[in-house]
């Protein structure tokens with residue numbers, strides 16, 4: 001198994017702070033003995049951290065408010081509007097975490113699956129907010145394995161006139177292979193990632209990974 005010791009994360013990839021809190025949450029969701037209800041609960045906690053960090057990468061403007069003590073507070077306000085786009089199906093698990101941070105946020109969906117004949121990721125469905133071209137997009141997919149689906153999803157966003165540097169891709173676990181392929185093709189997209197794993201196995205699962213995220217979250221095989 002390849003290691004991550006000599007791997008340097010590209011600058012557009014923002015790794016969450018590697019705290020003991022995060023490590024504890026990751027330990028639970030990676031454990032194959034973890035029951036589904038715990039998997040959902042602790043994955044949701046990591047997703048919340050990812051969304052909060054993703055929001056840190058949005059542009060802001062200065063904003064001054066008066067506090068109840070009649071003093072000025074030099075604060076900020078977010079500039080521009082956002083929306084979410086989940087890559088079905090696993091990305092849908094991240095929608096609630098986004099809604100908890102951004103009330104009534106619009107969320108589009110993209111369905112990409114591997115074509116049985118060509119083995120290439122193929123777009124089956126997309127439904128996006130009409131004004132997506134004027135928004136910052138938080139793209140949701142928990143696992144960045146080969147990067148195939150994520151890259152196709154970004155292409156769908158670009159085809160809908162979203163600016164590449166207005167896309168922030170959130171995922172829990174990534175592989176060096178997936179990150180490198182993605183960053184090479186879309187260098188202006190920011191990636192916020194929970195943990196970096198060692199490599200992919202022959203079946204393109206992330207190692208050590210957490211197995212099939214969508215199946216564990218939604219309780220399917």
Ligand code: URA
Pocket residue numbers: 090143145204205206207209210211212213214
């Ligand atoms: N998708 C998953 O759910 N897990 C992996 O390891 C890779 C892709």
